[in-house]
Each structure stands twice: as structure tokens, then as C-alpha cells.
Amino acid sequence: MNPVLSCFIGYRYWRARKSNAFASFITFFAVSGIFLGVAALIIVSSVMNGLEGQLKQRILGAVPQLTVHSEHPFSDWQNLAESLKTLPGVRGAAPSIATQAMVQSSENISAVQLYGIIPDADRQLSPIADHTFPEAYNALRSGSYKVLLGGELARRLNVSSGDKVRLLSGDGVVYSPLGPVPSQRTFVVAGVFDMGSQVDANVAYIHYADARRLMRKSPDAIQDLRLFLTDPFAAPQLTPKVEQLLAKQGLNVSASDWRDSYGHLFAAVKMEKNMMSLMLSLIIAVAAFNIVSALVMMVVDKTSDVAVLKTQGLxxxxxxxxFVFQGSLNALLGLVLGLALGITATEYINPLLNSVGISILGPGQLLPVIINHQQLLAIAIGTVVITLLATLYPALRAATVQPANALRYE
Incomplete structure (x- = not known):
């Protein structure tokens, strides 16, 4: 076996492929297919990564990523929060409570997910403070009965800062002779926040103590801690670690994460991303079939050469x-060109779209892109594997050539 000689001959055949014009034509389209397929796969995957990253930041930044609940109040939640920060992936913890509620203005009424927070504990962890005015965020004080609404929710209710709304909580229901009566109280709108996602339409914030009062619970008791994570997608792996850490401190808690409320949304995004990648991968697969056609034609054209090489001892x-080497050179050429185009187009996609006057997300909004190097490696390895498999059949055909039959009429 002499692999160097085989690769040299394959390279010579690859360089001299113009001797068969039709085979060269098919090879050109095979390389072009791999080139365009790899480039399109990189661009679409990067854009989908960017959109998923924005959803993660705008939605999971505004809602609890991981929450621990205890049936009995925590005696010292500050020390508990410090111990939770020792877990890898946990940025911090702060008291929080959530309830389903209705918010009513003079013109409209809407369902809302109501969160009670302590601004001083949340300020360095939650992105909400960065998406509203500081005075509005700081106005959430115990006993002030002020509420921070999402921008879309405020527009739906037609309210602004200083207006009054009524909050009704199902968790504070009392039963009277006339039937169940929900807990309700008038709040003043402190301001609005705008995360640029669906949470703007169904989320509101009030002070933790005011939320407890609205739910007819002790305002000073801390039974829920909201954990802020470095990567919200790591919540399923962190949940058992958090429960084990608190169990060692003698606390019996239950944990829940963002998947209870928004798991279906991110599952749909992941499925869409996978389906787009699968469809674009089919372009590479079709190009690999073109490589098979080109190599089969090359084997037929070089049958006499193969017979001579066999008589010489190969x-x-x-x-x-x-022939595997010859087909791999076509694949590598398409792969390198596709990687170059895909990465370059992804880096400059927004200037390119602006130059031709195309705005996909609306005026003034840039298309988010995140280039994942692991995905690039997977695309490169997948392309090489598919094309290597495509070269096996023509190579086997060439290996079965019988020199006596091939050279009988030469």
C-alpha cells in the first residue's frame, strides 16, 4: 500500500478533470452545492443563535430563572443567598414571589403575572432596572403600593406614570356568604419597562412586602428565593444541586425553573432551528450525490488507466x-469557500442588508447573530463525512476493475 502515490495520482486526475467536459460540469455544480450549502447553513444557524440569545436575554432576564420555595420562612435569607452563590453558574439570589392576577384600569382589564421583588436586592442582578427609569424602579418601596408595568401592558390599559390601577389576586381569596372574593387593592403606576419581548404584555412588578399583603400573607416572611443564573438553560442541571445544598442546611425546599412558563416557547425555537439546519443540510447531501455522479464518470473514463495501474502493482x-482523494479535494474546496463566505457574510450581514435597503426586523433594528464555533466544527466535520461516504461507491467500482477485461481491446 502506497498512500502517497495514490494521493498524487488522485491529485493529477483532479487537475486534469477537464478532459471530460460533462464530468467537469457536474463537478462544478457539486462544489457549488457544497459551497452554497455550507455558507447558507452558517448564516442561518448564526442568525437563529442570535434570535435565541435575544429571547433568552429579554424573556428569561425578566422572569424567575430558578425559584426555591420553602413551606416555612427562611430565618436568614442573606446568608442563604451567599451560600447559593458558591454554586457554579449561580450569579446571586434575592427574595421574590409570584402570583396570577388581574390588573384593571378605567378603560380595560388584563391578566398579568405579578412578581413581588425587593429592588435593593435585585438591582445588581435583574435587567429590569436597566430597561426602565431609575426613579420608577426605586419607587417600589414597601407600603407605597406602586406597580411597574410592561410597556405593551401599559398601552393596552391606556395608563402611564401616576395613573391608578386595581390589582386583583386569586391567591388572597376570602369566602363570604356571597361567594369567593379576591384580594384587591389600588396601586399607582410608578413607570413602565420595555424588554422588547412578550413579557412586556403580561408581566408586572411590585414590592415584595406589598405582594405579600395583596396575597393576605405576612409581609416580612421570606419563603421564596429567585436565583439568577449565568446561563438560564443550565437550570435543569442546577436544580438538584440547589436542593442538595439547601438540604445539607436542614431546609426542605421545592425548586421550579423557567421551563414551567416558557419551556414550550424555547422548545419551539429549538425545533425550528433544527429543522432549518436539516433542510439546509440536504443541499450538501444533494451536492454529495453530484460528486458520486462525477466520480462514476471519471472511473468509466479512466478504466484503462486503472487497469494499467493495477498491472504495475497498485x-x-x-x-x-x-478516487476517494479526488472526491475529497472537491469537497474540501467547496467547504473552504463555504466557510469563508458564511463567516464573512455573517459578520457583515447587517451592513449588507442596510446597503440594499432591507430591514427584516423593522426600521432601526439589527439582525442578531452569534457565531458558534462548535457549530462551525460540526458543519465542517459533517460535510467531510458526507462527501467521504459519497466517494466510496465510485472508489469501489474502480477497485473491482479487472485488468485483463479492461485491456483486452487496447
């Missing part, structure tokens, strides 16, 4: 390697 594996 074995079956050497002959196979000649």
Missing part, C-alpha cells in the same frame, strides 16, 4: 484511495 485499497 492494490485495491490504493485504487480506492485515488
Amino acid at each position: 492494490g485495491r485499497v490504493d485504487i480506492m484511495l485515488v
